[in-house]
Amino acid sequence: MSVTVKDLARVAGVSTATVSRALRGFESVDPETRRHVLEVAERLEYVGSPAAAALSTGRAGSIGLITPFVDRMAFQRMLSGIERELRAESIDLLLYCTGDPSDPHPVPPHKRLARRVDGFLVLSVAAESPDLEELFKLDMPVTMFGAKGPWTSSVHIDDRLGASTAVDRLIEQGHTRIGLIYGREADNSGVLEFERHLGFRDAMSRAGLERPVELQVPGEFTMSGGARAMEALLDLGDPPTAVFSFSDEMAYGAIQTLKKRNLVPGRDLSIIGYDGHEMSALLDLSTVSVPFELIGATAARKLLDDIRDAGHNKTATVLPTELTLRGSTGPIAAR
Amino acid sequence: MSVTVKDLARVAGVSTATVSRALRGFESVDPETRRHVLEVAERLEYVGSPAAAALSTGRAGSIGLITPFVDRMAFQRMLSGIERELRAESIDLLLYCTGDPSDPHPVPPHKRLARRVDGFLVLSVAAESPDLEELFKLDMPVTMFGAKGPWTSSVHIDDRLGASTAVDRLIEQGHTRIGLIYGREADNSGVLEFERHLGFRDAMSRAGLERPVELQVPGEFTMSGGARAMEALLDLGDPPTAVFSFSDEMAYGAIQTLKKRNLVPGRDLSIIGYDGHEMSALLDLSTVSVPFELIGATAARKLLDDIRDAGHNKTATVLPTELTLRGSTGPIAAR
DNA sequence: CTGAAAGCGCTAACAA
């Protein structure tokens, strides 16, 4: 039905091999021949079949993006970086969302995407996840964000340091009763979250402060979850004077709760988030800024390089975080 | 290198045809044979090649998502809905971001995706865009959001009504000097924006109000653009008392500017946004709520249906918007 | 219900 290389070959009066070569701009084609083939292709409105090319070359011309969520701001920012990097090359992006890591997805990503892409970008999935083990078995290029390890290339940030630096700051300001809004109970999207827990513990231990369990509540990484978490915290007999949230989005929810109760962030209760989203400036929220766009771009670049030269030299890039202090954190004395 | 149907056939002692049929669960296969084939496939860790299947059947098993931006909250919400709908079926999602509609992209979407997907989801691209014309020529299933027309199925909202309703409200509250923060000058991502312009005009005309050009400024659909727009508006000799913004994100930026100048939204200047993002509740921003998740899910569903039964029955679904009033809008008397 | 065989559209040796 549609125009194929065979048609072009016939019309242009050359072989299909030459057509193929001309189309892909090989040096070994007479400029005149190439021009002619291209002209015919244009005229017949030829559109190649990636499936056929993929079958023939073994390369799919696309990469798979595996992520547990698409509705978080951090994802959006990483995607933005990835997309920018990919647009230059002619590589397509296939999105595979695993959904909540706890509930099993119909078809595991490795089965679904395996022969369909040339490599994988894995965001925020724990390296120990069974799905990933299968993925590694495929022995294809993979770049991960959020987990590190010798198996693959990775781009990550020092979450432990980022978290402890933030909490240090709270402690410096005189807070001793510090609450924590983390993501989920027994989450296997883990590493990232685990490191932040460690950072929190580091800072608290160094200062000789206690970490009572009732001061640590889950916020599901959503705004509404953060709002509920803050409610739980405030309903405590002896609420915290400061709160560290594992994400800005949860912190936004927490601020919402504060406002609802006529409490002022930074005065009545200090709060500090994590991610450094644009909105945080507006809300005057202190936060640990994470360069997500850069992370996305870097990871994509690395994956493309790994795909190109199969010289599987796994690298681990660490990108910096930065503590951005704003009005939502203040000395406890101000109370 | 990897396990193919041929291998399965050999090991299972049947023909490749039977393997193929068994794998896809055809009725016409002896249950016993099927079980056996499946068992062998499992044991050999068989993973099929979508490229080969696609080449053979002509169906790609994926759809293409074409959008000019990935870094807007509205996109994120639509993607969320799309993804949810797609996950049930075994359809992959290919992301094609055209980038700024004004600067030309390397390879037009129709060439890039044509034979690679079974249908297209087009978000917020003007139907008149040359890229889309090419896309329509392909004569493949397409569902659009943001533009309507007899050519394809579409899902959209009544932007004209949404905008006029919002402005009506401002007028009711006594505002007569109403500013507008729109997207871009001469944008061809158009329809959506154009309709909102019409709605603004409708409301203003009905009330017999003027629309001085200096009160209409572009905000690029970004937060920082919105902040700049509001600055321009406030620097006017006679600034507006109310502002209608074509998006919540721009409104956030506008609020930021207001805060910077110690002005209180709703008291010193009324402002109303468009989109109904979650964050708007926190900022107490009045807004026109748009059900983006639902739009995404509906569009995806429709496309899948169109792909399934080629009974190309184009439909146009209109989803409702809702005016959500909050503290950022107040009577002019309050000044 | 199963098998044999002919492609789907393109690429990659190998020759010429």
Place this chain on the structure above:
DNA sequence: TTGTTAGCGCTTTCAG
């Protein structure tokens, strides 16, 4: 520089 030819891995008539 160009052509010939043999697949890539799967599906699908058409027989049996």
